[in-house]
Every structure is written in C-alpha cells, then in structure tokens.
Amino acid sequence: MPTELVAALDIGGTKIAGALVDRRGGILVRARRPTPAREDGETVMRAVEEVLAELAAAPRWASVRAVGIGSAGPVDAARGVVSPVNIPGWRDYPLVERVRRASGGRPVTLVGDGVAMTAAEHWRGAARGHDNALCLVVSTGVGGGLVLDGKLHTGPTGNAGHIGHVSVDLDGDPCACGSRGCVERIAGGPHIARRALDNGWRPGPDGDVSAAAVAAAAHAGDPVALAAFERAARALAAGIAATAALVELDIAVVGGGVAGAGGVLFAPLRRSLREYATLSFVRDLTVVPALAGTDAGLLGAAAAAGGPDREPAAPAA
Amino acid sequence: MPTELVAALDIGGTKIAGALVDRRGGILVRARRPTPAREDGETVMRAVEEVLAELAAAPRWASVRAVGIGSAGPVDAARGVVSPVNIPGWRDYPLVERVRRASGGRPVTLVGDGVAMTAAEHWRGAARGHDNALCLVVSTGVGGGLVLDGKLHTGPTGNAGHIGHVSVDLDGDPCACGSRGCVERIAGGPHIARRALDNGWRPGPDGDVSAAAVAAAAHAGDPVALAAFERAARALAAGIAATAALVELDIAVVGGGVAGAGGVLFAPLRRSLREYATLSFVRDLTVVPALAGTDAGLLGAAAAAGGPDREPAAPAA
Structure with a gap:
C-alpha cells in the first residue's frame, strides 16, 4: 500500500507554490506560478488551479488524502475565506471551497502563512x-x-x-x-x-x-x-x-x-x-x-492539514 | 459540617488584602494593611503576617483548607518566589514557603495578580x-x-x-x-x-x-x-x-x-x-x-487555589 500524501499550497503576494508532501516532510512533486496579485480574483484563482492541475498530473496524486493551504493573511479559517492584504482581488474569497472543488472534493485545511511557517519550524525546524x-x-x-x-x-x-x-x-x-x-x-x-x-x-x-x-x-x-x-x-x-x-x-x-x-x-x-x-x-x-527554509510554507501547510506523519498509521491491507 | 473555605491574599504595591472566601465566592472575613513597599523584605512580610493573623483570629479560620495568593509580578509559580517590580525588598522572595508557615502549614497556591483577576472575571465577572x-x-x-x-x-x-x-x-x-x-x-x-x-x-x-x-x-x-x-x-x-x-x-x-x-x-x-x-x-x-470589582484579586486568588466551588463536594458526615 503506497504512503498517503498531502497536497500543500503556499499562497503569497509574489508566488503560488504547491507540492505533494509525504509522511516525513519529503517533497515529491512541485508546481509554481507567479501570483497575478493585481488581477481580479478569478484570475488569481486560475493560477491556483493551474498549480493544482500540475500536481494532479503526477501519478502520486492518487495517494493524496487531503489539501493544506497556508495563505497570506488575514484569513478566516472558520469561514474558509481569505482577504490577503497583498491580493486585493480576494476579499472574503471562498478559497477553501474553490480548492476543494479543484482537488476532487478532498478535505481542505486553511491557515495563515505565519501559522504555516510556525507549524513547519515546530515540526522539523528550529522550534522543534x-x-x-x-x-x-x-x-x-x-x-x-x-x-x-x-x-x-x-x-x-x-x-x-x-x-x-x-x-x-x-x-x-x-x-x-x-x-x-x-x-x-x-x-x-x-x-x-x-x-x-x-x-x-x-x-x-x-x-x-x-x-x-x-x-x-x-x-x-x-x-x-x-x-x-x-x-x-x-x-x-x-x-x-x-x-x-x-x-x-x-x-x-x-x-x-x-x-x-x-x-x-x-x-x-x-x-x-x-x-x-x-x-x-x-x-x-x-x-x-x-x-525550514523556503519550503517552510509548504511543509507547514502540510503539517496543518493533519500532517502526513501525524495521522494514525494506515490499517494493514 | 461547616463549608470549607479558602484564605485569599491579594498583594500589591499599595495594599495587602486578605479574606476568607466560601465555595460560592462569598467573602466572609476581611483584613487589610498598607504595603510598606519601600521597606526591606521582612517588613513587607510582617504586614502579610498581620493580615493572616487577623484572618486566623476569626472562628471560621478552622474551616480554611488552603491559601491562594495573587501577587504583584513577576512571580515564579514554579519556584514559589516573587519579585514584584513595585516591592524592591522582595527579589526571588520565598513567599509561598513564608505564607505556608504563617498559615499553619496549609497548602499555598501562587499566581500573578493579573492572572488572579482574570480567574475572577472568567469565573464570576465580565469574561464569563x-x-x-x-x-x-x-x-x-x-x-x-x-x-x-x-x-x-x-x-x-x-x-x-x-x-x-x-x-x-x-x-x-x-x-x-x-x-x-x-x-x-x-x-x-x-x-x-x-x-x-x-x-x-x-x-x-x-x-x-x-x-x-x-x-x-x-x-x-x-x-x-x-x-x-x-x-x-x-x-x-x-x-x-x-x-x-x-x-x-x-x-x-x-x-x-x-x-x-x-x-x-x-x-x-x-x-x-x-x-x-x-x-x-x-x-x-x-x-x-x-x-468582580475591588474583590477580583481576592476572588481570583481563591479560584486559583482550587476555588472553593471547584473542589469535589465534601463527603457526608
């Protein structure tokens, strides 16, 4: 049985990075687009969807059980919406629902980018x-x-x-x-x-x-x-x-x-x-x-989504 | 069988207040001294002992099972010592041990005065x-x-x-x-x-x-x-x-x-x-x-000391 993976998204005012992350924090597949931060909200969302599509094209996508997002803030995790200061086209933008639809209905967890970086440093970095x-x-x-x-x-x-x-x-x-x-x-x-x-x-x-x-x-x-x-x-x-x-x-x-x-x-x-x-x-x-370096956002988004190494071991086949 | 009580101390740079507090946060007996804040540490401690002695003179003192202290900070609850900025005579002062001795060996809980007030407001006040x-x-x-x-x-x-x-x-x-x-x-x-x-x-x-x-x-x-x-x-x-x-x-x-x-x-x-x-x-x-008013420090110190209403009900006689 293959190891389960998490798809991670790190969304900032400059770039949108994505990755498939394994149980130990290893990054298996990467995708990346510049953030069209001055464009309308749907154009920004299209860049996110392109990153997800690139990840979904990888054979390992079938092992992805959840998606974690670390986004520039403020975010509202309770409502699943984001309003990043540096992405004016997104105000109370329903990012969680849109990403869920773009990832085949997989469960989605949203945190702010600072919280994501902290999760990464606590998981595998200097705060461990x-x-x-x-x-x-x-x-x-x-x-x-x-x-x-x-x-x-x-x-x-x-x-x-x-x-x-x-x-x-x-x-x-x-x-x-x-x-x-x-x-x-x-x-x-x-x-x-x-x-x-x-x-x-x-x-x-x-x-x-x-x-x-x-x-x-x-x-x-x-x-x-x-x-x-x-x-x-x-x-x-x-x-x-x-x-x-x-x-x-x-x-x-x-x-x-x-x-x-x-x-x-x-x-x-x-x-x-x-x-x-x-x-x-x-x-x-x-x-x-x-x-945790430049991958902190991705690792932290993965950790926040339950973290591949934090879920109970998969039952024997 | 009489209701068990907690003795509470609220120690600040201006006054030292004490009270016997019942299970519902009722204050039964009070005592109070000005804080001799510019004097040496033993003189300040004498004022605390006078407050305790006045409480101990009350007939209900026999029902006191614990002492809670809310003190001006910083405190060190782990070590039982206090170093209040406004009481220079107390630096790493072993307040918990001194109060324990002055209260017939009863168990003593120490928190900062801000934490005590917060406990009171969350228990019975505006933060409830x-x-x-x-x-x-x-x-x-x-x-x-x-x-x-x-x-x-x-x-x-x-x-x-x-x-x-x-x-x-x-x-x-x-x-x-x-x-x-x-x-x-x-x-x-x-x-x-x-x-x-x-x-x-x-x-x-x-x-x-x-x-x-x-x-x-x-x-x-x-x-x-x-x-x-x-x-x-x-x-x-x-x-x-x-x-x-x-x-x-x-x-x-x-x-x-x-x-x-x-x-x-x-x-x-x-x-x-x-x-x-x-x-x-x-x-x-x-x-x-x-x-919780001016009694917040006393109520919070009582709450922090297990809180009379937080302990298990007394066994039937």
Missing part, C-alpha cells in the same frame, strides 16, 4: 521540542505564529501570532493596515530600504535598492545601512519581548528574506532584546534563525 | 462565557491575564498576560522594569497623575495628586486631565490591540483603580482601539469594565 515558541517571517511583510503549551495556537480564525501588526511605536508612522508604528512598518524589507535611502545610503551601479542590497552594504560596514538594520532589529525585539510578556516564550525563531541578512540583523536583535525583555520570566528567551 | 479574553488591572501598576481556548493561560511561571510591561513606545521613557515605553509607564495611575502635573494641572485645596483626583478633574472638563487619561487610553489600546493580533481575543475586560475613572478612560480607550485594532480578525473586539 520547544513548548512555547514564536516564529516570525520577516520579508516584504512580517508574519508569525505561536506554539503554546506544545501545540500550534491558531486562534479561532487562524490568524494568531500576527506580530507584523503589533504596534511598537504608538505615535509612529501610519501602516498599510490602518494602525501606526507596526513592527512590519519598521522591519519589513521595503521599510528597511526606505530608511537607508532617506538617511543617505545610495545603491551600487546595479541600482538595487532592496533590503538585500542594504544588507550587503551593512556587511561592508556602511554605517547608514547598519543603522537601518539596527532600527528593524529594535522593532522586532520590542515585538518579541511583548509576545514573551503576554504568553511566556522560551524561543523566537526568525526566518524570511530579511532574516537572510544574518549577523547585521541578529546581532542588534539579540542586543535589543536584552533591553526590552527585562522581566525575570522573559530574560532567558533565545532568538535563532529559522531552519 | 468568553473563550478568548484579556483581563487588565489598571492601578498603580498595570497587570493582566489571558483566557485562551476557554482556559486560563498562565504560562510556565504564572506570568502570562503581563501587558503592563509590553512596550508600546520603543523610544519611550525608561520603565522601572528596565525596558522603555511600557504600557504601565504610560497608563499606571502615578504616571497619569505625573503627566497631568507636568502639563499644568493643579490639585484642589486638599492637595490630592492621585490619578483619582485627575479623574475627578477630567470629569469636570479639565482639558489637561482629560488629555492625561487619553494618553493612558492610547497606550492601553495599543497593548490590547497587540494582544489581539498575537492570540486573537473576543473581549478585553478592564478593572483596577484607574478603570474606576469610567468614561474619561473608556471613551478614548474604545476610540483608540478602533485606530490600533484594524485587521479583520481583531476589529470586533469589545472592551468592557470589570465586574
């Missing part, structure tokens, strides 16, 4: 073995998820751990979400790059003004680039310390493109955390880079 | 029937506690829900905890009063410069007093919105002496919450005053 963990994805946006008392804490609608829209500067700059001074408004990649530019950093001959280019400059010792990452690190530290004060954490796991900057982010992050996380029960909190 | 709630105590300090998925979430050391030391202003004023811009540093009673004084408010002939006096001035329309409460409300709103983004909440319950200011706090709090809690899954969050 930790009962109280916050996992962050720091890239264009800032997402996250929580493990509390050893279990994924999704909240009723699947959005818990939404650290990107925690305000750490109540008088700060307006955020796209409508609030102000949010962690994402300071530590998201485009905001790091803008801060560097505003303070006089200039890109190299290639004209690259991404956060990655600012990170390269910081590694080369550019003080303005270093200061931009230090500011992002402070915002992340304040947000992580806030989470620790609210739920008690023993580890914070930081992944995503901006975390790829490495030491220029992690060194000031650990320094700032000592400044903000002062109470006895939060002082020993450690911060580590994520391990 | 809510599965995801944040309860706040806003007085000299700002404490809190969480109900998640229908259960009290204490965290491993009993400090979860510590909203007072969530930084909502990462560049803000230094807080007694060592961090900066904490909710308590802005919304705690003495900080409200200081802000009003710094901005030109002057007390009446009685010289009362408490937050309650500022509240009275605010009710009379004093713009500086109103602004001081509005600032506190903004900090509380940012902290409540942060908590909702992190764990998903359906209600926030606000109690404590400063909450007694009523509309001059709650009106700007609800207004500010609309500004900070913008995401779809936090937008419907409601804020209500606590119901």
Whole structure:
C-alpha cells in the first residue's frame, strides 16, 4: 500500500507554490506560478488551479488524502475565506471551497502563512521540542505564529501570532493596515530600504535598492545601512519581548528574506532584546534563525492539514 | 459540617488584602494593611503576617483548607518566589514557603495578580462565557491575564498576560522594569497623575495628586486631565490591540483603580482601539469594565487555589 500524501499550497503576494508532501516532510512533486496579485480574483484563482492541475498530473496524486493551504493573511479559517492584504482581488474569497472543488472534493485545511511557517519550524525546524515558541517571517511583510503549551495556537480564525501588526511605536508612522508604528512598518524589507535611502545610503551601479542590497552594504560596514538594520532589529525585539510578556516564550525563531541578512540583523536583535525583555520570566528567551527554509510554507501547510506523519498509521491491507 | 473555605491574599504595591472566601465566592472575613513597599523584605512580610493573623483570629479560620495568593509580578509559580517590580525588598522572595508557615502549614497556591483577576472575571465577572479574553488591572501598576481556548493561560511561571510591561513606545521613557515605553509607564495611575502635573494641572485645596483626583478633574472638563487619561487610553489600546493580533481575543475586560475613572478612560480607550485594532480578525473586539470589582484579586486568588466551588463536594458526615 503506497504512503498517503498531502497536497500543500503556499499562497503569497509574489508566488503560488504547491507540492505533494509525504509522511516525513519529503517533497515529491512541485508546481509554481507567479501570483497575478493585481488581477481580479478569478484570475488569481486560475493560477491556483493551474498549480493544482500540475500536481494532479503526477501519478502520486492518487495517494493524496487531503489539501493544506497556508495563505497570506488575514484569513478566516472558520469561514474558509481569505482577504490577503497583498491580493486585493480576494476579499472574503471562498478559497477553501474553490480548492476543494479543484482537488476532487478532498478535505481542505486553511491557515495563515505565519501559522504555516510556525507549524513547519515546530515540526522539523528550529522550534522543534520547544513548548512555547514564536516564529516570525520577516520579508516584504512580517508574519508569525505561536506554539503554546506544545501545540500550534491558531486562534479561532487562524490568524494568531500576527506580530507584523503589533504596534511598537504608538505615535509612529501610519501602516498599510490602518494602525501606526507596526513592527512590519519598521522591519519589513521595503521599510528597511526606505530608511537607508532617506538617511543617505545610495545603491551600487546595479541600482538595487532592496533590503538585500542594504544588507550587503551593512556587511561592508556602511554605517547608514547598519543603522537601518539596527532600527528593524529594535522593532522586532520590542515585538518579541511583548509576545514573551503576554504568553511566556522560551524561543523566537526568525526566518524570511530579511532574516537572510544574518549577523547585521541578529546581532542588534539579540542586543535589543536584552533591553526590552527585562522581566525575570522573559530574560532567558533565545532568538535563532529559522531552519525550514523556503519550503517552510509548504511543509507547514502540510503539517496543518493533519500532517502526513501525524495521522494514525494506515490499517494493514 | 461547616463549608470549607479558602484564605485569599491579594498583594500589591499599595495594599495587602486578605479574606476568607466560601465555595460560592462569598467573602466572609476581611483584613487589610498598607504595603510598606519601600521597606526591606521582612517588613513587607510582617504586614502579610498581620493580615493572616487577623484572618486566623476569626472562628471560621478552622474551616480554611488552603491559601491562594495573587501577587504583584513577576512571580515564579514554579519556584514559589516573587519579585514584584513595585516591592524592591522582595527579589526571588520565598513567599509561598513564608505564607505556608504563617498559615499553619496549609497548602499555598501562587499566581500573578493579573492572572488572579482574570480567574475572577472568567469565573464570576465580565469574561464569563468568553473563550478568548484579556483581563487588565489598571492601578498603580498595570497587570493582566489571558483566557485562551476557554482556559486560563498562565504560562510556565504564572506570568502570562503581563501587558503592563509590553512596550508600546520603543523610544519611550525608561520603565522601572528596565525596558522603555511600557504600557504601565504610560497608563499606571502615578504616571497619569505625573503627566497631568507636568502639563499644568493643579490639585484642589486638599492637595490630592492621585490619578483619582485627575479623574475627578477630567470629569469636570479639565482639558489637561482629560488629555492625561487619553494618553493612558492610547497606550492601553495599543497593548490590547497587540494582544489581539498575537492570540486573537473576543473581549478585553478592564478593572483596577484607574478603570474606576469610567468614561474619561473608556471613551478614548474604545476610540483608540478602533485606530490600533484594524485587521479583520481583531476589529470586533469589545472592551468592557470589570465586574468582580475591588474583590477580583481576592476572588481570583481563591479560584486559583482550587476555588472553593471547584473542589469535589465534601463527603457526608
């Protein structure tokens, strides 16, 4: 009898990735489309359906028993709908029902992308073995998820751990979400790059003004680039310390493109955390880079869908 | 056979309250001392012992089977010690063992005061029937506690829900905890009063410069007093919105002496919450005053100690 599989979808503002995932988190088949994020909702859905069709063309599709979706948020897992900030064509979009129809009626589980990444890090990454963990994805946006008392804490609608829209500067700059001074408004990649530019950093001959280019400059010792990452690190530290004060954490796991900057982010992050996380029960909190890598979204979606290795063993044939 | 009772202690930076509490949350005997918060640890402990001695003088003391303590935090429930920010003489102070000795060896349960208040509000107050709630105590300090998925979430050391030391202003004023811009540093009673004084408010002939006096001035329309409460409300709103983004909440319950200011706090709090809690899954969050009143700390300490109404019925004589 063949091993049962889960089909996983990782839906973001840039790409829609899909995979067939086995019991141990191995990825057997992949498919991928760019997200037509500025198009209408049906056009975006067509890209999702193309990814599913490509997966369904694989012979192993017959072993797929469920579909897991990690989507850019906010999501509403209770109602099966999504309203991703970066995909305006989807507002209360019935993604769960549409994916169910496109996958031959298989059961579908929906979580936010931050929760998916957290499921992956807790299953196979840096949060493994930790009962109280916050996992962050720091890239264009800032997402996250929580493990509390050893279990994924999704909240009723699947959005818990939404650290990107925690305000750490109540008088700060307006955020796209409508609030102000949010962690994402300071530590998201485009905001790091803008801060560097505003303070006089200039890109190299290639004209690259991404956060990655600012990170390269910081590694080369550019003080303005270093200061931009230090500011992002402070915002992340304040947000992580806030989470620790609210739920008690023993580890914070930081992944995503901006975390790829490495030491220029992690060194000031650990320094700032000592400044903000002062109470006895939060002082020993450690911060580590994520391990699950770019497949975290897919692995986490698979884990959230029951996780191939979490279901009871199949009965003998 | 007489009903069994619990002795409850509510220990804060201003007062030490004690009571004998029955199975239904009725308070039968009370005792109270001011907290000698600036004195050495043994002097503070003497005040606790005096409260216990007064309770022990009551004939019903013989029916007390356990002691519950709600203490200003941080506490360490796992080790039985406390280090309240506002009681410098107590650092890793072995409160559980000292109270056990002072109560004839009865079993002692320790929780943070915010967790105690939350237990009371979830048991008999405004959070009753809510599965995801944040309860706040806003007085000299700002404490809190969480109900998640229908259960009290204490965290491993009993400090979860510590909203007072969530930084909502990462560049803000230094807080007694060592961090900066904490909710308590802005919304705690003495900080409200200081802000009003710094901005030109002057007390009446009685010289009362408490937050309650500022509240009275605010009710009379004093713009500086109103602004001081509005600032506190903004900090509380940012902290409540942060908590909702992190764990998903359906209600926030606000109690404590400063909450007694009523509309001059709650009106700007609800207004500010609309500004900070913008995401779809936090937008419907409601804020209500606590119901358990000034006895919340005592009732919650009793509830945490097994709760007189939570133990199995006494066997028939």
